[in-house]
Amino acid sequence: MEILQGLGLGLQTALGPSALLFCFIGVTVGTIVGVLPGVGALAAISLALPLTYYIDPTDALIMLAGIFYGAQYGGSTASILLNLPGTATAAITCLDGHPLAKQGKAPLALFVTAINSFIGSSIAIVLLMFFAPLVARVALNFGSAEYFAVMLLGLVAASTLTVGSPFKALAMVAFGIALGLVGTDVNTGQFRYDFGLLPLTDGFSLVAVAMGLFGVAEIIANIGQPPGTLHKLGRVRFKDMLPDRQQWREIWPPTLRGSAIGSFVGALPGTGPGIASLMSYAAEKRISRNPEKFGNGALEGLSAPEAANNASVQAAFIPTLSLGIPGDAVVAVLMGAMMLHGISPGPNLINDQPTMFWGLIMSFWVGNLILLVLNIPLIGLWVKLLSIPYHVLYPCIFVFICLGVYSADNSTFDIFVVLAFGVVGYGMRRFGFPATPVLLGFILGPLLEEHFRRAMLLARGDPLVFLERPISAAFLAVSALLLASAFWPRGRKGKAEEAADSGLDP
Amino acid sequence: MARETGTMLRSLMAGGVVAAFGAFVAAIALTYPLGSAFRPGPGFVPLGIGLIMIGLGILVAVEDVRAGVAPTPEAVPVWRPMVATVAGILVFALLLDRVGYVPSSILLVLIVARGERGRNWLTDLGIAAFMAVFGTLVFIWGLGLPIEPMVGL
Numbered sequence: 015m016e017i018l019q020g021l022g023l024g025l026q027t028a029l030g031p032s033a034l035l036f037c038f039i040g041v042t043v044g045t046i047v048g049v050l051p052g053v054g055a056l057a058a059i060s061l062a063l064p065l066t067y068y069i070d071p072t073d074a075l076i077m078l079a080g081i082f083y084g085a086q087y088g089g090s091t092a093s094i095l096l097n098l099p100g101t102a103t104a105a106i107t108c109l110d111g112h113p114l115a116k117q118g119k120a121p122l123a124l125f126v127t128a129i130n131s132f133i134g135s136s137i138a139i140v141l142l143m144f145f146a147p148l149v150a151r152v153a154l155n156f157g158s159a160e161y162f163a164v165m166l167l168g169l170v171a172a173s174t175l176t177v178g179s180p181f182k183a184l185a186m187v188a189f190g191i192a193l194g195l196v197g198t199d200v201n202t203g204q205f206r207y208d209f210g211l212l213p214l215t216d217g218f219s220l221v222a223v224a225m226g227l228f229g230v231a232e233i234i235a236n237i238g239q240p241p242g243t244l245h246k247l248g249r250v251r252f253k254d255m256l257p258d259r260q261q262w263r264e265i266w267p268p269t270l271r272g273s274a275i276g277s278f279v280g281a282l283p284g285t286g287p288g289i290a291s292l293m294s295y296a297a298e299k300r301i302s303r304n305p306e307k308f309g310n311g312a313l314e315g316l317s318a319p320e321a322a323n324n325a326s327v328q329a330a331f332i333p334t335l336s337l338g339i340p341g342d343a344v345v346a347v348l349m350g351a352m353m354l355h356g357i358s359p360g361p362n363l364i365n366d367q368p369t370m371f372w373g374l375i376m377s378f379w380v381g382n383l384i385l386l387v388l389n390i391p392l393i394g395l396w397v398k399l400l401s402i403p404y405h406v407l408y409p410c411i412f413v414f415i416c417l418g419v420y421s422a423d424n425s426t427f428d429i430f431v432v433l434a435f436g437v438v439g440y441g442m443r444r445f446g447f448p449a450t451p452v453l454l455g456f457i458l459g460p461l462l463e464e465h466f467r468r469a470m471l472l473a474r475g476d477p478l479v480f481l482e483r484p485i486s487a488a489f490l491a492v493s494a495l496l497l498a499s500a501f502w503p504r505g506r507k508g509k510a511e512e513a514a515d516s517g518l519d520p
Numbered sequence: 521m522a523r524e525t526g527t528m529l530r531s532l533m534a535g536g537v538v539a540a541f542g543a544f545v546a547a548i549a550l551t552y553p554l555g556s557a558f559r560p561g562p563g564f565v566p567l568g569i570g571l572i573m574i575g576l577g578i579l580v581a582v583e584d585v586r587a588g589v590a591p592t593p594e595a596v597p598v599w600r601p602m603v604a605t606v607a608g609i610l611v612f613a614l615l616l617d618r619v620g621y622v623p624s625s626i627l628l629v630l631i632v633a634r635g636e637r638g639r640n641w642l643t644d645l646g647i648a649a650f651m652a653v654f655g656t657l658v659f660i661w662g663l664g665l666p667i668e669p670m671v672g673l
Contacts, residue, residue, distance in 0.1 A: 065663060179580070179583060181576055181579040181580045181583055182534070182580055184576050185538045185573060185576040185577065185579075185580055188542070188569055188572050188573045188576060189538070189541070189573065191569050192541075192545050192566070192569050192570070192573065195545075195565070195566050195569070199562040201562065202553075202561065202562050204552055204553070204562040206548075206552060206562060206566065207545075207548060207566075230605065230609075233605070234601050234602050234605050234635075235601075237600075237601035237604075237605075237635040237636055238598065238600070238601055238635065238636050238637070405633075405636055405639065405643075406643070406647060408632070409628070409629040409632050409633050409644070409647050409648070409651070410629075410647060410650075410651055412605070412608065412609065412628060412629070412632050413625050413628060413629065413651045413655060416609060416612050416613070416625075416628065417655060417659050417665065420616070420665070420667070421659070421663075421665050424665075424666055426613045426614075426616055426617055429609060429612065429613035429616070430610075430613055432609070433605075433606060433609040433610065433613070436605065436609075437602065437606065440602060445533070445534040445537075446534070447534070463565040466560070466565065467559075467560045467564070467565070470557060470558070470559075470560055471558070471559055471560075474558055475556060475557035475558030475559070476557075477557065
């Protein structure tokens with residue numbers, strides 16, 4: 015009953031003219047930045063973030079979220095046609111998508127990704143509707159000890175369930191937490207790590223850190239790289255796009271399995287679409303009767319990860335909206351956006367802001383429908399976008415980045431910050447350090463510290479409080495298990511892992 | 521032998537930087553009141569994070585040395601894009617308040633474009649002019665960013 019009421023409220027919000035408009039803008043911008051190599055969803059959201067100060071917070075979130083899942087649709091276009099993955103997720107799409115394009119089946123591949131993305135998202139949205147309120151109800155009884163434990167679990171999961179070295183990821187979580195320490199201590203008013211610089215007493219700006227680590231670092235790495243070969247599509251006819259009956263049969267089961275894996279992985283705090291698509295690709299290859307087809311244009315190898323990454327993107331909103339714990343860097347920035355608008359994501363969100371919660375969820379559906387409609391007839395247009403050469407594009411992106419960070423706070427100081435983090439991020443890439451955990455640590459660090467100190471205070475300094483409370487103890491036990499798994503020897507890496515490993519982030 | 525030592529040193533570098541950063545964080549944390557377990561002070565968590573980073577830095581170094589590969593995928597670092605980017609953004613940040621958006625964005629585009637060899641100056645000037653106009657129209661006049669398009673005009 016509650017859900018039905020929520021649905022009604024959500025539909026009302028999501029179908030309102032302003033929500034519809036911003037949803038449309040969001041998914042369109044998302045698709046464009048997803049298609050363009052070298053501009054990720056994260057850079058786009060960070061850029062759009064300051065602009066949303068002037069609009070209603072619900073509309074703002076609808077738009078920002080639209081950029082996020084819209085980019086997942088667009089990312090596969092670049093992977094299939096250009097073999098140029100912008101993210102770890104897209105790297106998996108390249109494996110079988112690009113061979114399909116080489117065989118002249120690009121329209122089919124693009125259609126399959128669009129339809130699978132839609133199915134994956136839809137399944138996850140249904141789960142989100144049912145589980146987020148449930149999780150939130152449980153979380154209402156959480157004290158500081160539980161919050162500390164679940165955030166710790168999220169950070170540990172994000173760094174140990176990764177494709178690269180878990181130690182490097184953990185080190186980056188710690189680095190992120192350290193960055194989050196900069197500024198004024200909320201409990202005592204003590205300035206920490208401000209080095210006498212006045213702007214630092216407010217801490218680093220989220221937009222500047224995110225744009226530096228992802229935007230600037232990514233561009234430095236891409237400058238001067240040889241461009242991929244773009245496959246000419248010619249005229250895209252609808253007939254070429256539709257799979258035949260045999261192909262449908264090949265697509266369905268992997269799509270459903272991919273959606274299931276994606277929803278599950280996405281719903282865990284701390285794990286994002288990168289790991290979801292990798293897991294579902296590996297699972298398909300393992301259960302397939304002819305695994306040698308994978309990497310040579312297997313439809314299963316395309317449809318399962320595509321469904322999985324979109325499902326995980328939607329499911330990532332379960333922990334974000336109900337616990338206030340983002341599952342991935344992009345959701346972390348979205349959460350930062352909520353906080354900037356004065357809304358704290360967490361168990362009270364559903365009760366305090368039902369319009370926003372349900373409106374956002376229903377807007378996902380609206381957005382995915384728009385994407386489906388946008389993507390299939392407009393594939394030709396996206397392909398044209400792909401032919402803008404990178405050397406024309408990247409100087410423009412630098413201007414956008416500089417203006418974007420400046421506008422967040424109207425201070426040139428943030429431009430220096432974005433530059434510093436761009437250089438740091440580029441160095442991290444070269445040494446195999448992932449950037450996503452830094453951002454998760456940066457956003458969760460201050461909350462983690464606050465809950466830790468509050469829990470200790472309430473327990474009169476007894477650290478056992480974290481183990482005496484059953485929920486907190488359970489979260490800590492899982493974290494400990496995950497940490498222990500980092501020390502288990504790892505097998506040889508498969509092709510997919512290597513592709514996803516080469517300095518790319520989910 | 522010298523080559524092996526070189527590889528070894530390079531493998532140690534990633535972990536070493538992490539550990540050194542951790543030591544730096546911890547050292548500064550000691551200048552803040554630590555508090556007690558009963559009431560952790562502003563230095564408590566920073567000290568812990570610093571120490572954890574030292575430990576993780578050591579683990580990363582051990583892992584890299586065991587893997588025995590130099591952590592950099594390419595032998596020679598690509599300095600040109602990095603230097604051009606740093607120079608371009610620095611110039612933009614330093615000039616924005618002094619001369620305004622139009623000249624600083626033109627310089628930004630022209631300088632970051634030097635990150636690639638053999639570019640056509642005319643193309644770059646075209647991109648720069650486009651961004652100067654586009655940024656002024658959309659960001660300054662359209663969205664009302666408090667930046668002067670051109671100081672003194």
